[in-house]
Amino acid sequence: MSSNKKIKVLDINIFSRIMSYAMAYKALFIFTAIFSVCLAAVSAYRPYLIINGIDRFVYTKTEEGFLNFVMLILIALIAEVLLQLCFIYLANLLGQSVIKDIRTKLFKHILKFNMAYFNNSSVGRMVTRVVSDVETIAQFFSQGLFMIVNDILKMFIIAVVMLVINWKLALIAFVVLPVLIYATKVFQKAIKTAFQEVRVQVANLNGFVQERVTGMKIVQLFNRENIEYQKFQDINKKHRTAHIKTVWYFSIFYPIAEVLSSIAVGLIVWFGGRELAENNNVTPGEIIGFIMMTEMLFRPLRQIADKFTTLQMGMVAGDRVFEIMDTKSHIDAQGTFKPKNIKGNIDFKDVVFSYLKDEKILKGISFNVKQGETIAIVGATGAGKSTIINLINRFYDIDSGTILVDGTPIKDYDLNFLRNEIAIVLQDVFLFSDSIKNNISLQKEDITIEEIKNAAQQIGIEEFVESLPGGFEYNVKERGVMLSSGQRQLIAFLRAYVSNPSILILDEATSSIDSHSEQMIQFAIDKITEGRTSIVIAHRLATVKNADRIIVLDQGNIVEEGTHQELLNTNDGFYKNLYDKQFANQQIAS
Template sequence: MSESKFDYSGLKRVVKIGMSYRGLFTAVVIVAILSAIVSTYRPYLMKDAIDQYILLKDLPGLFQFIFIIVAVLIFEVILQFFVIFLANKIAQRVIKYLRVRLFNHIIRFKLGYFDRTPNGVLVTRSVSDIETIAEIFNNGILTLMVDALRIIFMISIMYYMNWSLATIVILILPLMVVITNLFQKALKKVYQAERTLTAKLNTFVQERLTGINIVQLFNRQAAEFENFKVINKELRTAFLKTNVYFALLFPVVDVVSAVAIGLLLWFGGLRTALEGDVSVGEMIAFISYIGMLTQPMRQIADRFNAIQRGLIGADRVFKILDDDQTLPNKGNEFLNEVKGEIDFKDVQFSYIPDSPVLKGISFHSEPGQKIAIVGATGAGKSTIINLLSRFYDIDSGDILIDGKSIYSMELKNLRSHIAVVLQDVFLFNSTIYENIILGKTNISLEEVQKAAKDIGIHEFIMSLPKGYHSEVSERGGTLSVGQRQLISFLRAYVYNPQILVLDEATSSIDTESESLIQNATEKLTEGRTSIIIAHRLATIQNADQILVMDDGKIVERGTHSELLKQEGYYNNLYEVQFQTNE
C-alpha cells in the first residue's frame, strides 16, 4: 500500500464484506441518520427555551419545554447506543468471516511457504491484524458517516437561523480539514511501523517459547531477554509517537474552536448591541454548535486514523488471501484401493532454484515390499517422502502409485492412502484419543482400543491417568519421546493406509519403549508397502530393498546381505555403527 495515498480499493473491499449483511447495514445507516438529525436539533431547542421562555420569564412554559428537551436527549442516547451496538455487530461479523477465510486459506498452503514465512507473522495476520480491521466499522466509516451528517445538518440549521453568524463559524472548517489531513498522513506512517514491529515481536516470542529448551540448555535467558527488551522498546516508541500526534491534535483543535467562539462573541455581541437582530438564544445555540462542530471534526481525524490503521491490517490480510500458495490440485482420478506399487522415475527436485536436492532418483517397489533408505544427513532421504505425499512438487521426472502419476490423482485422495510416522512427533493440546483419530469421527474408541491391543500399546495408554482421555500438552511435552512415537504409530495404524512411511521413527526412542516400538513397527508394516528412513541399520536388515543415498543420488541398492558384499558405502556405514554399538 502506498505511503502517501489512501487505500480506497482496500476500503471498498472491506465495506463490500460489511454490506453483505444487508439487514444490519441498512439498520445502522437509518439509525445513524436519525441520530445525526436529533443531536443537531438539540441546540435549536435550547435557543427557543432561552428566547421564548427564560427571557420572557414564562416558567410554566419553560417546565413543559424542558420535558421536550429531556425526551429528545433520551431519544438521542438510545440512537447513539444502537449506532455503536450495530456498528460493532457488523465489525465482529466481518472479522469472523475474514478470520475463518484466512485460516482456511493458510492451512492449504504448500510447505514451502511455511519454510520461508515465520509462524509469528502468520499469527499476527490471523489475530491482531484482523482485529484492527474491526476498527474500520467500530470507530471508522459508520461513525464517520454520523459525524459527517451532523456537520451537514448543523451547517444547514445555522444558515437557517442566521447566515452571517453561520458564515463566521464555517470559516474554521477549511483550517480543520487541513489540520486533519496533516495528522492523518503523519499517523499512517506510524501505524505501518507499529504493525510491522508487532509482527516482529510476535515472531520473536513465538520462536523463543517454541525453542525454550534450547534457550535454557545454552543459558540464553539473559541474552534473549535483552533482545526482547530491544524489540519491545521499538514497539513502545512507535506507540508513543501515535500518542504524541494525538496529544498535539486535540489542543490544536481546541485552540481553533476558541478562536471561532471569540469571533462569534465579538461579531454577535456587536450585532446584538447595535442592531438587535441576534438574540441571546441564537448566540448560545451558535456557541453550542461550535463545540458540536469541532467535536466531530476532531473525531473525524480519529476516525480516519482508525480507518487507516484498519486498512493497513486489511492490506496485510488481503495480500495473504490474494496469494495463491496452494499446490495445484488438477488431478481428477480417485483410487478407492491402492495395491502399493511405487515408482520414482528420474525425479529431480530443488527447494531453492538451481540448488538441486534430488538428482535423478529412480526406484521401484512392488506392493507390500519394505523399502529402506539410508544415508548421511542432507542426502535427500526425507525429501523423497515429502514428494511422495506431494508436500512439494518435483522439478522433473514422475512419481507413480499403481502405475498412475500422483499428479493425476486428487490431492486429498492421494494422501488418504499414505500414512507418515515422523521422528519428531507432533501432538495437539487435546486428549490421546483425539490425537489418534484427528477429527475422523467414524473411528470409534473401541476401534482405537482394538488397534492399540493389536500393536501392543493398550496397556501403556491405560497406565496414563485418564487412559485414552488423558490430556496431552502442546506438542506432547508431558510424554516421553517413545510414548509420543507409540501414539503416532497407533494413529497411522487406525487410518489403515496402503502405503506407510517411517521417517527416522526409531532413531531417538528410550529403552523402555524400544521393544514396544519394534513390535508396533512389525505389525504396522505387515502386508503394506513401507518406506523406512533409518539411521539404525539393525532395524532394516530384513528390508526387501535398501537404497543408499549420497548427495541427492542413489549410490547403492540391494538387500542387506548384498550391500555388505559390495564393501562400499553401506558396508562402511554398517561397520561404523557395529563398532560403535560394541
C-alpha cells in the first residue's frame, strides 16, 4: 500500500468521492449548510449593533432606548450561541454518519480479499486505515469543509458590512490581506506535505507495535528486548520528527498572522483617530466596531489555514482509504452453483500454482479423493501440502489446471456455499476473545448450545470444557491465551465437528498436543471421518497409518501414492525413508 502518493492541493476526484457519501444524508447536509449561513450572518450583525449602540447611546450619553439596545445584543449573542451549537452538532453528526458508512464498506471489502493480500500487507497499517484514517475523514466535515464555508461566509459578510459603513476604513483594514493570504497559501502547502509524512510514520509505528505485542513471547524467548527497544526508539524518533515539523510550520505562521492583524488594527486606529479629530468623517463607534470586525475578518483567515489543513488531512486519509477500496485482490466469486448436498469427490487435474511469479509450488499435480475416503498428504516442509488445502478452499486461484468437487470446477460453486461445506482444523489454532461456545459456533444462530454439548460429549471433550470456570461460557481471551495449545486444538476440532462438513481437512491438527489429548483427538478423528471425505496433512503416525491412501509430495510433485503398508514395502521409497527418519521410534497405535 502506497503511502507517499502526491495529492493535489485540492484533489477534485477525492473531494467528490468523499462528498458522494454525504449525499446519502442530503437533509442533514442541507440543514448544516443553512445553519452555517445563519451563523455567519448573526456573527456579522453583532459588531454592527455595537457601532450603532456606541454612537447613539454611549458617545451621546443617551439613556433612552439603551436598555432595548442591550437586550438586542443579548438576543444576538444567544442566537449566535444556539446557532453555533446546532451547526457544530450537525456537522459532527454528518461526519460520523459518513465514516460509519465508509468504515462498513471498507471492512466488508477487506473481508473479501484473498490471502495473498494479507500475506503482503502490514496488519498495523491496515488498522491505521480502518480506524485512524477513517476517523480523519470525519474531521473533513466537522472541522474542515463546513468550518471553512462558515468562515468564508463570515469574512464575506463582514467585508461587505465594513465597506457599506465606511469604505475608507475598510480599505485600510484590507491593506495587509494580500500578504496574509499569500502566507496562508505557503503555509497550507508546507503543512500538507508534513501531514503526509505524519500519517506514514503513524502507520509505521502502529505496524511495529502491533507485530511486537503479538510476538512478545518470541521477543522475550530470544532475549530481543533491547534490540526491539532500539528499533522502537528509531521509529518513534521519526514519528516525533514528523510531528515537530508540523509544529514548526504552525509556530511560524501564527505569529506572522498575528503581526499582520495587529498592523491592520493599528492602521485603523491611526487613520480613524485622525479622521475623527480633523473632520469627524469617522465616528467613535466605527473605530471600535472596525477593530472588532478586523479581528473577526483576520481570525477566520488565520484559522482557515488550519481548517484547510484539516480538509486536506481528510482528503489524504480518504485517498489512503480509497486505495484499499480500489484494490482488486478478490477471489473471482462469480460462481452460483449450490447443489442440495456435496458428496465429497475431489479431483486435482494438472494443477499448477505459485505464490510468486515463476516460483512454482505445485508443478502439475493430479490426484482424486473419492466420497467418504480419507487420504493423508505427507512430505517435507515446503513440499506443497498446506497449499493444496488453501486451493481447495479457494484462498488462492490456481495458475492452470482444474480442481473439481463432485465433477464441478470449484470456480463454478458459490464461494460461501463451498466454504460452508468444508471444515478445517489448523495446526495454529486461532480463537477469538470470546466464550468457548461462541468460538465453536462462531455465533451461527442455527448452532445451539445443546448441539455443541452433544457434539462435545460424542468426541469425549465435554468433561474438559465443563471443568473450566463457566464451562462453555468461559472466555478464552485474545487468541485463546487462557488455554493450552492442546486445549485450543480440541476446541478447534469441536468447532469443525459441529459444522457437520461434507469435506473435513486436518492440517497438522495433532502436532501440538499431549498424549492424552491425542487419544481424544484420534477418537474424534475416527468418528468424524467415518463416511466423510477427509484430507489429512499428516504429522502423527497413527493418522497416517489409518488413512485409506497416502499421497507423498516432494518439491511440488507427487512422488508416491498408496496405503501405509504398500508404501512401506517400497524399497528405498520416499515414504519409507521419511518413515524411518521420523516415525520409526513412535509407537504405532493398534
